[in-house]
Amino acid sequence: MLHIEDLHVKVGDKEVLHDINLHIEEGETHVLLGPNGSGKTTLLMTIMGFTSYSITDGKIIFRGEDVTTLKSHERAQRGIGMLFQRPPTISGLKLGKMLTAISRNKDKDISELAKSVHMDKFLERDINKGFSGGEIKRSEVLQLMIQNPDFVMLDEPESGVDLENISLIGNAIGSLLEKEKHLINRKKSGLVITHTGFILDYIDADKGHVMCDGEIKCHGNPREILKEIKQRGYKECLECRHQ
Amino acid sequence: MSRMPSPVKNPELSRADQDRLAQVGIDLAMKNRCGSYLQMNQDVVQAECSEQGIEVLSFTKAMEKYDGLREYLWKAVSPEKDEITRYVAAQKDPQGYVIIAQKGSNNIFPIQTCLYLGREQIQHVHNIIIAEEGAELHIISGCASGAHVGKGGAHYGISEFFVKKDAKISFTMIHNWSENIEVYPRSASIVEDNGVFLSNYVCMQPVKKIQMYPTATLKGVNTVARFSSVVISTPGSYMDIGSRAILEGKGASAELITRAITKGGTIISRGHINGKTAGTRGHLECKGLILNDGIIYAIPEIEGSVVGTELSHEAAVGKLAKDEIEYLMSRGLDEDEATATIIRGFLDVKIAGLPEALQKQIDASIDEAEKAGF
Numbered sequence: 001m002l003h004i005e006d007l008h009v010k011v012g013d014k015e016v017l018h019d020i021n022l023h024i025e026e027g028e029t030h031v032l033l034g035p036n037g038s039g040k041t042t043l044l045m046t047i048m049g050f051t052s053y054s055i056t057d058g059k060i061i062f063r064g065e066d067v068t069t070l071k072s073h074e075r076a077q078r079g080i081g082m083l084f085q086r087p088p089t090i091s092g093l094k095l096g097k098m099l100t101a102i103s104r105n106k107d108k109d110i111s112e113l114a115k116s117v118h119m120d121k122f123l124e125r126d127i128n129k130g131f132s133g134g135e136i137k138r139s140e141v142l143q144l145m146i147q148n149p150d151f152v153m154l155d156e157p158e159s160g161v162d163l164e165n166i167s168l169i170g171n172a173i174g175s176l177l178e179k180e181k182h183l184i185n186r187k188k189s190g191l192v193i194t195h196t197g198f199i200l201d202y203i204d205a206d207k208g209h210v211m212c213d214g215e216i217k218c219h220g221n222p223r224e225i226l227k228e229i230k231q232r233g234y235k236e237c238l239e240c241r242h243q
Numbered sequence: 244m245s246r247m248p249s250p251v252k253n254p255e256l257s258r259a260d261q262d263r264l265a266q267v268g269i270d271l272a273m274k275n276r277c278g279s280y281l282q283m284n285q286d287v288v289q290a291e292c293s294e295q296g297i298e299v300l301s302f303t304k305a306m307e308k309y310d311g312l313r314e315y316l317w318k319a320v321s322p323e324k325d326e327i328t329r330y331v332a333a334q335k336d337p338q339g340y341v342i343i344a345q346k347g348s349n350n351i352f353p354i355q356t357c358l359y360l361g362r363e364q365i366q367h368v369h370n371i372i373i374a375e376e377g378a379e380l381h382i383i384s385g386c387a388s389g390a391h392v393g394k395g396g397a398h399y400g401i402s403e404f405f406v407k408k409d410a411k412i413s414f415t416m417i418h419n420w421s422e423n424i425e426v427y428p429r430s431a432s433i434v435e436d437n438g439v440f441l442s443n444y445v446c447m448q449p450v451k452k453i454q455m456y457p458t459a460t461l462k463g464v465n466t467v468a469r470f471s472s473v474v475i476s477t478p479g480s481y482m483d484i485g486s487r488a489i490l491e492g493k494g495a496s497a498e499l500i501t502r503a504i505t506k507g508g509t510i511i512s513r514g515h516i517n518g519k520t521a522g523t524r525g526h527l528e529c530k531g532l533i534l535n536d537g538i539i540y541a542i543p544e545i546e547g548s549v550v551g552t553e554l555s556h557e558a559a560v561g562k563l564a565k566d567e568i569e570y571l572m573s574r575g576l577d578e579d580e581a582t583a584t585i586i587r588g589f590l591d592v593k594i595a596g597l598p599e600a601l602q603k604q605i606d607a608s609i610d611e612a613e614k615a616g617f
Contacts, residue, residue: 048573051565076575088566091530092502093588101584104572126588147574 001026001189002047002151003081007058009046015056016042017214024151027186029177029203031222034211035234040193041085043211044153047191048082049075055060062151081149083140083173085156085193095139103146110146117142117172124208133160134169141172152176153193158199170202177203197226210234252306255283260361260389266448266611267385268604269357275600276404278354280308281341284362294365296348298341299356302369304571306339315371317458319403319431324525327399327427331367337366339401344378344410353381353601358432360396360424361370370402374410374438381598382412385603386426387419395423395451404432406440408463413441415601419606420450422479428455436463442486442593444472446603449480449508456485456513461495461523468497471592472603474538476508485513485542490523490552501529502590505537506617515544518552526551531560534617579616587613 002024009017017039024030026179030198031184032040046053049072054242060068090098099110114120117138128136137157144152158166159171178188179202192199208222214236218225248488256264261271270276274282278292278299305312322332331337340356360366398420403426404557406412411433420426432440440459460470468551470486488497503510516525531539545554590609594602 038309049575050569072569072572073575073577073581075571078387082573084570088564088570090567090570090585090588092586092591094591097588097591098571098574098584101571101576104575143574 001063002191003061005059005061007040007046007060008056010054010056011042011052015214017046020058020216022216024189024191026189027183028206029190029192031200031205031208032191033208033222033225033229038211038213040211041155042214044082044155044191044193046155047153048072048080057107059227060169062207063219064092067186076147076149079150080145080153081147081151082153083137083144083155083157087140091126091129093127094124095119095127098127099143101142101144108146113145114142117145117168134162136166137161137169138165141169141176144176149181150188152188152190154190154199156193156195156238158194158196164200167202170199173199174202180205197223247392256359259386262420263371263387263390264357264359264385264387267387267419267610268383268415268608269355269385276355277352278488280354280356280358282338282340283359283364283370284364285338286339287293292354294348294350296345296378297350297354298343299354300326300338300341300379302337302341302371312371315373315403315405319405319433319443320429323428328401328429330365331369331399331401332594335369337367341371342373342380342382344374344380344584346375349375349379350381351598352538352597353383356359356382356384358384358398358400359388360385360392360398363393363396363399365399367417368401368575370400372402372412372414374403374407376407377409378508379409379411380413381601382414383420383601383604384414384416386416388421388424390421392421392423395425397425398427400428402428402430403442404430406432406434406438408436409437410435411439412440413597413601415443415597416445416603417604418446418450418453419448420453421448422449425427425449426453428457430455430457432457432459432468434459434461434463434466434468436479436492437465438463439467439596441596441604442468442470443597443601443609444474444484446474447608449477450482451479452588454483458486458487459490459497460489461492461497463492463495465494466492467495469594469596470499471594472501472503473590473609474502474510475506475617476510478507478537479511480508482509483511483513485515486513488517489519490504490518490525493520493522495520495562496524498525499527502592503529503531503539504586504590504617505531505533505539507535508542509538512539512541513565514542514556515546516535516554518547518554519549521549521551523552524553527556529558530589533560534587551593583613583617586617589593
């Protein structure tokens with residue numbers, strides 16, 4: 001579904017991603033691990049098409065189409081979606097109004113969907129204004145439920161979420177990724193950034209990648225990599241790779 | 244029992260001008276309106292109200308009918324204030340409307356007042372609006388000109404509001420003038436014990452010049468004034484708009500909110516709250532967006548002279564934030580849609596205590612501007 005080939009990305013004058021290669025097939029969910037500042041969010045923002053991240057070399061192929069030069073909304077319209085870790089606050093714009101705009105009048109019951117993630121009381125609130133960590137994530141998940149992307153990127157979906165809400169958000173994300181469907185029938189793919197690994201209880205992650213200094217340095221079973229990192233820390237984990 | 248008001252029979256307006264009136268909330272078919280005053284140039288076309296206890300009269304008729312009205316004349320606005328007030332005060336044949344809501348009356352559907360300028364002239368009006376004890380009065384005032392008024396014209400409007408004990412007036416004014424019209428409203432209100440005065444102003448269309456600084460004097464205890472202004476200034480438009488609240492009664496509070504967008508025109512956004520008594524509160528907020536090079540000059544003033552008045556203001560002028568636009572784009576909206584959605588949100592001011600029909604009318608006139616691409 002998503003193929004990233006030899007990707008180099010600059011922010012300002014500085015190259016921050018170097019020679020990234022990543023292949024995610026239909027129905028697969030991959031996990032992106034790595035220390036803070038290693039470039040994980042940058043990769044997601046680049047795939048989404050944010051203009052501060054300029055691709056200097058390489059390609060992003062989505063379902064066989066080269067989307068490297070497409071604008072963000074064109075990528076969204078083709079089925080790429082993202083859950084933001086820290087989305088901006090938009091003063092005055094009500095969450096409900098935004099949901100109506102992104103639903104494009106498709107026959108979606110916004111208030112029902114909002115109820116399912118306990119956000120029905122937030123539809124008349126300015127987007128993200130004064131939202132708690134968990135509320136931001138629920139709002140993001142709700143937006144994705146309406147957008148219904150085929151390729152879902154999740155930037156630390158569990159950060160700032162209390163234990164009570166983690167299963168709510170986890171299950172909602174699971175259903176965005178069609179985890180209730182059998183592997184063979186699963187069409188949705190995902191790329192998830194996580195530090196804690198809590199989210200792995202709700203999604204079947206197929207592969208894990210470790211990022212460091214703007215490069216993907218290690219691949220493997222996500223739970224095993226995470227276990228390794230938890231026991232030994234990133235430093236040793238990455239050293240192991242370099243030996 | 245109230246009877247249905249009659250539709251306006253012969254407004255002698257082109258289809259295009261009727262549409263312009265509809266944009267400012269004037270409904271010639273009189274659906275969802277309980278009364279109407281329509282003045283074209285200096286001619287009174289209609290003055291009636293079907294709501295029991297509420298009268299809508301032309302200035303001339305009202306003066307004939309009620310001797311006591313003279314007591315209200317020039318009581319809130321001084322005739323010596325400036326050249327505009329002096330001009331109107333000197334008129335031998337004054338025109339305008341008088342609306343009187345008797346004690347305890349209440350209109351669910353608003354009264355519409357329409358001042359239409361279709362000729363090269365100065366249109367002058369003197370309006371008096373009185374809500375007697377416990378009355379609740381809602382008015383929508385749509386002011387418009389013909390799309391092309393030759394070499395231009397001007398509108399001088401005096402409005403004096405009297406909110407008696409426990410009464411409430413909401414006055415929603417929507418303007419749709421044109422590039423060669425100058426507009427000088429001179430409004431003031433006097434609010435007595437527990438009275439509430441709401442003033443909403445919307446101008447999304449070009450105007451040569453508008454200059455106004457309506458003032459609410461909160462004389463009584465626990466009085467409330469809320470002013471909201473939502474304006475867009477296009478190239479060639481000069482808008483000097485403000486609002487002022489004078490807090491005299493104990494427990495008086497005021498809120499002054501402005502959303503200003505320039506697409507190349509000038510907006511001077513003034514505001515002044517004067518806290519004269521302990522136990523008073525006021526907040527002033529002006530947010531401006533510069534979409535094209537133009538001027539937004541915010542002058543918020545707060546003035547307190549006693550211990551126990553609490554006043555605050557915030558003002559901000561800026562541009563659309565790229566991260567907000569891109570956030571919406573990542574949800575599938577193109578850049579223009581994302582921009583319009585954010586601007587629409589920016590202009591979305593909900594006014595506490597305003598009937599739903601009027602809030603909808605305000606929303607509709609902003610939506611109209613959104614459709615035209617702001």
